Amino acid sequence: MPIRTTETAPAAGVRAVPRGGSPAARARRTERAKNWARRAPLLPALVFLIIVTQLPFVATVVISFTRWNALAPENRGFAALDNYRAVFTDPAMRASVGTTVLLTVTVVLVSLLLGLVLALLLDRGFRGRGIVRTLLITPFLVVPVASALLWKHALYNASYGLLNGSLTWIWRLFGSDDPPQPDWMTDSPLAAVEVSLIWQWTPFMMLILLAGLQSRATDAIEAARMDGASAFDIFRYLTLPHLRRYLELAALLGTVYVVQNFDAVFTITSGGLGTANLPYTIYQTFYQAHDYGRASAQGVVVVLCSLLVATFALRTVSSLLREEVTR
C-alpha cells in the first residue's frame, strides 16, 4: 500500500463552547473538574520527572555563574558572566566544536551507510542468518571503554597491534622482510577514533533499518516485480522512500549518542593531536582544572547548541511520526 502524504487531521477536542450563560459555565466547570480528575494521578510522576531531569540542569546553570574551583575552596563566589566569557575566548573550546561536528557527522553517515548495506543483506533469507545477525550486533554490546581499549592496544598499536602484525604476515607471504608499519593513531588520529566508533555504531543503525525493512509491504514489491521493475528500481522507488523515516530516526538517535562520545577520544588519543571533542574538553576543565564553574558554563553552552540542533531534527522526525499516525 503506497504511502499517502496527507495533511494531518484537524486536532480533535476543539469544541465550540457557547459564551456566557450559567449552564455553559457549569458545563465548563464540570469539564475542568473531569480533566483534573484525569490528570491528578499523573502529577506525582510528572513532579518526579521534573526533579530528576530538570533540577540537575538548573543546578548546572546556577553553578555556571559562580566562581568555583574545587582546589581553591576559600575563593568561591558570584562570577557573573566571567565563565561564559572564558568559554567563548578559549581556543581549545573553539577547536573542539569543529572536532565534534566532524567526528559526529563522519561517524553517523558512514555507520548509516554500512548499516543500510548490512540490513539489506540480512533482509534476505539464508542459512545461518540468526547467527550472522547476532555476530553483527556484538560490537554494539561491547562496553564502550573496553572497545576503545581493544582498538588502541590490540589493533592500532604500531609495535604489537593486529593491523601491523597482519601487514607483516602478508608481506612475509610474498617473501618481503620489510613490511610497512604505519603508525595509525599518529598519522590519522581523528580517523582512528572515527573508525572505532563506526565499528561500534554500525550495528545500531543496522538494527533500526532492519526493523524498517521487515515492515515493508510485500505485495507492492510483488506487483512491481510483475510490472518488470529491476531490483535497483524497487530499491530506489519503493524501499528507499519507505526507509526514509527509519534513516532519519537512526541518524537522529546516532547523532545524540555520538555527540556525547567520550570513551574513544579519552582512551585512544587522550584528546591529543586535535581529537579533543566537546565532552573531552569539558572533562578536562572539570577533572584536571577542577574548575566547576567554567565546566558548568561549557556544559550549558553545549546543551543550548544541542537544543537548537535537536529542535530542528525533531521537527523533521515528528512530522514523520504524525504521518505514520494518519496512515
Place this chain on the structure above:
Amino acid sequence: MHVLLVPRKVRAVRARPPGPGRGGRPLGLTALAVALALSTTGCYRGAGDAGNESHHSINVLMVNNPQMVDLQRLTAEHFTKETGIKVNFTVLPEDDLRDKMSQDFSSQAGQYDVASVSNYETPIYARNGWLTELGTRAAKDRGFDQGDILPPVRSSLTAADGKIYAQPFYGESSFLMYRKDLLKEAGLTVPARPTWHQVASLAAKLDGFRKGMKGICLRGQPGWGQLAAPLSTVVNTFGGTWFTKDWQPKVDSPEFTRATRFYVDLVRKHGEAGAPQAGYTECLNDMQQGKVAMWYDATAGAGSLESAESKVAGKVGYAPAPVERTRDAGWLYTWAWGVQKASKHQDAAWKFIRWASGKDYERLVGHELGWSKVPGGKRASLYRDPAYVKASGAFAGPTERAIRSARPGDPGVQPRPAPGIQFVGIPEFADLGTKVSHEISSAIAGKQSVSEALRNSRRPAQEVSDAYTDH
C-alpha cells in the same frame, strides 16, 4: 540501553535537553548535584556508632593500581579477621579518584574515612585543612616505626607546617632500564651514572639492533602524569624549570626548550613506534616484547619486567636516571594513605593504615602473592630483608638508591616556588601539565615544531603565574 519505542500517537514531541552522557561522565554535573545532595543529607555515613570502635566499618577510597587491588583481596581475611573492622573499598581510576576525593574532602562530607593520596595532593590538601595530622599517632605507635620510612618519601608527605599528613603505601622513583644481554652483544656499556647525551648515542647504536627494535622508549602520551613526568625530569637536569622562585613562567626559556627539543628529537629518531599515544603501559609492553632496548620510566616498571610472566626477566640492567647538569634526576612519587579530618572513625582509620603501610603487610604479600608484588619503595627494612633482596636482586638496590637520592625540594639548578620533581606542587599543575603535554605530544607526532609547541604553552603557564603573583 537503547530501547526504541515509536508511539502510535504522538501529538507533540518535545525536545528534552540532552543531559550528560551515559552515566553523566562527560559533564559529571548530575553526579555533582547528587553528590551535593548526598553530602547535605549526610548519607553514606554508615552506622555512626562512634562509641564502639571495634565493630563497624570504614570507607576507603583508592586508586585502581595492581598493588591496591591486591590489598583489597587480602583485607577481609587478614585485617578484618584481626581487628573486626570491616573495610568498604571504592576503587577508581586516577582521574576519577582525584575528582571524587577533592569533592568529598573539600566539603568535609566524611563519606570516606581514608583515601589514597599521592605526594602531589598531600601538601595541598593539608594546607586546605582537609587531612588529619598523622605524625603524632605514628610517633606513639612503636609497631609502626616511622623512622623506617625512607627520608625523601617521608618529607614529600610532610606539609609546609612540618607535620606528616599521610603514610606511604608504596614509593617510586625513575631510572633507566636497559637490555644488558643486547648491550653485551653489541659491545656497549651503560656508564654507572649516564648522561642524557650518552643515552642518546646508545639509543642510536641500539636502534635496529634486532629486527623491529627501537633504541629507547619514552612516554609521549599527553597527560600531566604521563609525558609531563619524565619530560620534567629532563628539563630539571638540563637546567630548566616550569617557574622561577617568584612564579615567572619559564616554559619557553632556552633551557626548557633545549630539554624539550632533546626529548622530542630522541623519541622521533630512536623512540618507540606510536610514541604520541605511548604511555607507561605501552612502553612496558614494548620492553617486554623486545621492541625497545632501553626504557626510562618508573622504578615500579622493574617489578613487572622481572616477574615470572615476563620474557625479558633476568636480561635487564638498571642505571640511575640520566643527568646533564644536576647530580641526580630521578623523580619521586608515592601513593599514601590520608585520613579525612571530618572522619568519625579516626582510630579505626589509623588501624587500617598501620596495617596496610606496616612491615608485616609487605611480608604477607611476599608470602601470599610473591615478592614481585610487594608494595615497596617506602621502608628501609624491606631492602634489608634477605628474602626480598634475593627475589628482586636486580632492581632492589637501584630502586632504593634512586628514591634515596630524590630531592623534591630542590630538584634542579635553581630555587623552586613549590615542591615536586616531575610536577609543580600546586593544584593548577594537573591542568597546566596536561595542556603543555598535549602541545609537546603533537610535536612528537610531527604536527608542529618544538618552539611552536612551547610558544602555545606560554599562555596557560602565564595564567597560572598571574594567579600566584596577584596576591
